[in-house]
Amino acid sequence: MVAVSTVTPLEQDVLLNMNKIEIGHGSGGKLTRDLIENIFLKYLKSDELKPLEDAASINLDHNHKAAVTTDSYVIRPLFFPGGNIGKLSVCGTVNDLVVSGAVPKYLTVGFIIEEGFLMKDLEEIVRSISETAESAGVKIVTGDTKVVEKNKGDGIYINTTGIGEIVKPMDLKNVSAGDKVIITGTIGDHGTAVAIAREEFNIDAAVESDCAALNGMLEPLFDIAGVKWMRDPTRGGVATVLVELSEATGLGVLISEEDMPVREDVRFIQDMLGYDPLYLANEGKAIIITSAESSDRVLEMLKGHPLGKDAALIGNITADFKGLRLKTIIGGERVLDMLEEDTLPRIC
Amino acid sequence: MNRSKDIIRHIKSLVPKDKQVRIMNVCGSHEHTIAFSGMRSLMPENLEIIPGPGCPVCVCPESDIINAIELSKRDDVILVTYGDMLRVPSVKGSIRADGKNYKMISSPFEAIEIAKDNPDKRIVFFSIGFETTTAPTAAIIEMGVPENLSILSSHRLTPTIMEILVKDTELGIDGFIAPGHVSAIVGANAWNVFSEKYRIPTVVAGFEAENLLLGIAEILKQLKEGKPATGNVYAGVVKAEGNVQAQKIMDKFFEVADVNWRGIGNIPGSGLELRVEYSKKDTKKVFGLAEVKESKIPGCICGNIILGKAYPNACKLFKKVCTPRTPKGPCMVSMEGSCNIWFKAG
Numbered sequence: 001m002v003a004v005s006t007v008t009p010l011e012q013d014v015l016l017n018m019n020k021i022e023i024g025h026g027s028g029g030k031l032t033r034d035l036i037e038n039i040f041l042k043y044l045k046s047d048e049l050k051p052l053e054d055a056a057s058i059n060l061d062h063n064h065k066a067a068v069t070t071d072s073y074v075i076r077p078l079f080f081p082g083g084n085i086g087k088l089s090v091c092g093t094v095n096d097l098v099v100s101g102a103v104p105k106y107l108t109v110g111f112i113i114e115e116g117f118l119m120k121d122l123e124e125i126v127r128s129i130s131e132t133a134e135s136a137g138v139k140i141v142t143g144d145t146k147v148v149e150k151n152k153g154d155g156i157y158i159n160t161t162g163i164g165e166i167v168k169p170m171d172l173k174n175v176s177a178g179d180k181v182i183i184t185g186t187i188g189d190h191g192t193a194v195a196i197a198r199e200e201f202n203i204d205a206a207v208e209s210d211c212a213a214l215n216g217m218l219e220p221l222f223d224i225a226g227v228k229w230m231r232d233p234t235r236g237g238v239a240t241v242l243v244e245l246s247e248a249t250g251l252g253v254l255i256s257e258e259d260m261p262v263r264e265d266v267r268f269i270q271d272m273l274g275y276d277p278l279y280l281a282n283e284g285k286a287i288i289i290t291s292a293e294s295s296d297r298v299l300e301m302l303k304g305h306p307l308g309k310d311a312a313l314i315g316n317i318t319a320d321f322k323g324l325r326l327k328t329i330i331g332g333e334r335v336l337d338m339l340e341e342d343t344l345p346r347i348c
Numbered sequence: 349m350n351r352s353k354d355i356i357r358h359i360k361s362l363v364p365k366d367k368q369v370r371i372m373n374v375c376g377s378h379e380h381t382i383a384f385s386g387m388r389s390l391m392p393e394n395l396e397i398i399p400g401p402g403c404p405v406c407v408c409p410e411s412d413i414i415n416a417i418e419l420s421k422r423d424d425v426i427l428v429t430y431g432d433m434l435r436v437p438s439v440k441g442s443i444r445a446d447g448k449n450y451k452m453i454s455s456p457f458e459a460i461e462i463a464k465d466n467p468d469k470r471i472v473f474f475s476i477g478f479e480t481t482t483a484p485t486a487a488i489i490e491m492g493v494p495e496n497l498s499i500l501s502s503h504r505l506t507p508t509i510m511e512i513l514v515k516d517t518e519l520g521i522d523g524f525i526a527p528g529h530v531s532a533i534v535g536a537n538a539w540n541v542f543s544e545k546y547r548i549p550t551v552v553a554g555f556e557a558e559n560l561l562l563g564i565a566e567i568l569k570q571l572k573e574g575k576p577a578t579g580n581v582y583a584g585v586v587k588a589e590g591n592v593q594a595q596k597i598m599d600k601f602f603e604v605a606d607v608n609w610r611g612i613g614n615i616p617g618s619g620l621e622l623r624v625e626y627s628k629k630d631t632k633k634v635f636g637l638a639e640v641k642e643s644k645i646p647g648c649i650c651g652n653i654i655l656g657k658a659y660p661n662a663c664k665l666f667k668k669v670c671t672p673r674t675p676k677g678p679c680m681v682s683m684e685g686s687c688n689i690w691f692k693a694g
C-alpha cells in the first residue's frame with residue numbers, strides 16, 4: 001500500500017497521469033531530455049538511436065556508413081535578420097550531419113502549411129531553401145506538403161531529413177582529459193536576433209542570426225587526427241552541449257568567460273534581458289573537441305575560413321571534477337547546469 | 349582580469365584576521381553580478397557578502413497582488429504591470445494564471461499608450477519598485493495621464509529598510525554596498541545617515557564585478573581605518589545630490605506611508621502612497637480596495653532571505669520544489685530575487 005499522505009503534489013500529478021507537454025519540452029534542455037528518456041526511449045530502442053547523437057550512423061555495406069538526421073523547424077517569427085525558416089531548415093540539418101563527421105549529400109523537405117499562408121512568403125522560403133542547399137552542395141531529393149485548416153498551425157512548419165556519407169566517425173569515447181574545447185565563432189547571435197525580431201521585447205538593434213551551413217568550414221578538419229568530436233550548439237547553447245558532453249564522458253569541462261567570443265551588442269542586449277549567451281541558440285557555430293597537440297592547427301584552419309574568423313579556444317577537458325564549470329572574468333568559478341526550461345522558446 | 353585580481357589581493361590584505369566581516373548588498377543587480385561572477389568563491393573566508401532587500405517584486409504585499417488579480421477580472425478594467433509581477437504567486441494564484449484582462453509593460457509610458465488606445469476601459473497601472481521605478485511613474489503623472497488611468501502604488505523606500513537592518517544587532521552588518529540605480533535618483537548623500545549615525549561604511553557601486561570589488565575594498569579600508577563614510581565608486585553615474593528633478597516630482601505626488609512588506613510585516617515610513625490631492629489617480633481609493641490579510645506560504649523563508657538572515661539554500665524547498673518554473677515564493681520569480689539568482693548561478 002502506498003501511504004497517500006506522503007505523496008507530493010508533483011508525484012500525484014505523475015500518478016494521476018496528469019502531466020502535460022509544456023513548451024519547455026521542446027527546449028533541448030532538461031525537460032526535453034526527460035521526455036526522450038521517459039517516453040521515446042521507453043518504446044524506441046534501436047541501437048542506432050541509442051547514442052542520441054545529432055545524426056544516426058547506419059551501415060550501408062561493409063565499407064560505407066551513412067549519417068541520417070531529421071529536424072523540424074517551428075521558429076517564430078518565420079523571417080528574422082540574417083535568415084528565415086527555409087534557410088534555417090537547410091543549415092540546421094546540414095550542420096547536424098557535418099558535426100557527425102559526415103559529408104552532407106541529400107535532403108528531404110516536408111512542409112506543414114496553414115491555410116491562408118501567403119504564397120509570396122512560401123516562395124521566398126523555398127527560394128532560400130534552394131539557394132542555401134546549392135551553396136552547401138546538398139541536393140533536395142524529395143518532399144511533402146500538407147495543409148492544415150486556418151488557426152490549426154502557425155503559418156508554416158518545415159521538417160528536413162538529411163543523409164550524408166560518414167568519412168570521419170566521431171566518438172565521444174575518444175574524448176579524454178587534456179583535450180581542448182574550441183568554438184568556431186561568437187555565441188548567442190541567433191538567439192539574440194530572433195529575440196529582437198519578436199516584437200514583444202521592444203528592442204532596436206541590428207543583430208543578425210549566424211544561420212549558416214558549416215560543411216565548407218568543417219569538412220577540411222576531418223583530415224586532422226586530433227579532432228575527436230563536434231557538435232553544433234543550437235537550442236540550449238554552448239552550456240547545454242558541454243553539460244551533455246560531461247555527463248556522457250564522466251569528465252569535467254572548464255571553460256573561460258574571458259576567452260568566450262561574444263559580440264558586444266549581443267552581450268549588451270542579453271544583459272538587459274537577463275539571458276546568458278552561453279545558453280542561447282546558435283545556428284552557424286560548432287564546438288570542436290580536439291587533442292591539445294592539434295588545437296593550434298584546428299584554430300588556424302578555422303580562422304582561415306570566413307565563418308571561423310572569431311574561432312577561439314574556450315576551455316579544457318579535465319578529470320579533476322565532473323560537470324561544467326565556468327571560470328569568470330574575475331577568476332571566480334561557478335557551476336553551469338542544464339537549463340530547466342528555455343528562456344526563449346521556439347527559436348529554431 | 350589583472351585589475352580584478354589586484355583588487356582581490358587588496359581585499360585580502362584589508363580583511364581583519366580575527367573577526368567576521370559582514371557586508372550587505374541591497375540590490376538584485378548587484379547580487380546577480382556577485383553570484384554570476386563567482387565572487388564569493390574568491391573572498392577570504394571571514395568576509396561574508398549578504399544579499400539583502402534588493403528585490404521589490406519579492407516584498408510587494410500579497411494584498412496588492414490579490415487586489416490586482418481581482419481587478420483584472422472586471423470587464424471594465426485592464427491591469428498593466430511589469431513582467432515579473434504577472435508571475436508572482438499568491439494564495440489566489442498569479443495575475444498571469446488567474447487574472448483576466450492584463451497587459452505586460454516595460455515602462456510606465458506604455459501604460460499611457462494603452463489608456464489612450466482603450467478609452468472605454470479603466471486602466472490600472474500596478475506600479476511597484478524602489479525609487480528607480482517610482483521616479484518614472486511620478487514623471488508620467490507630471491506629464492498628465494489620461495482620465496481612465498489610475499495607479500496602484502506599491503512603492504518601497506530603500507533607505508528606510510536599510511535603517512531597520514542596520515539596527516538589528518543580531519544581523520551585525522559591518523558595511524553596505526549601496527545600490528547604483530537607486531543612488532542615481534536619491535543621491536549618494538542619502539546614505540550619509542549610515543556612516544554618521546551608525547558608523548557603518550556605505551559605498552555606492554556600479555554593476556560590473558570589478559566595480560563591485562572596488563566598492564568592497566573601499567568598505568574594508570574604511571573599517572580598517574575606523575573612518576566610516578559614504579563612498580562612491582560609481583561617481584560617473586551617481587552624483588552626491590542625485591537627480592533633484594526626479595526627487596521633486598516624486599515628492600509632489602507621493603507621500604511616505606506605513607506599509608507592509610511581504611513576509612516581513614508593517615514597516616513604518618517605508619512606502620509611498622499617492623498624496624490625497626491625487627486621490628482620483630489612486631486605484632486603492634478609486635476602487636475602494638480593502639487590505640487582504642497575508643497568508644503564509646508553507647516552507648518559504650523569503651522574508652528572512654530579504655532581511656539577510658538566511659541564504660536561499662537554507663530553504664528546504666529551494667531547487668527541490670521551488671524553481672523558476674514552479675516558483676513557490678516571490679523570491680524565485682523575479683530576476684532580482686535572491687532565490688532566482690542563486691538557482692540560475694548554480
Ligand code: SF4
Nearest residue numbers: 648649663670677687
Ligand atoms: S526557494 Fe522558494 S520557497 Fe524557498 S525561500 Fe526562496 S522563494 Fe521561498
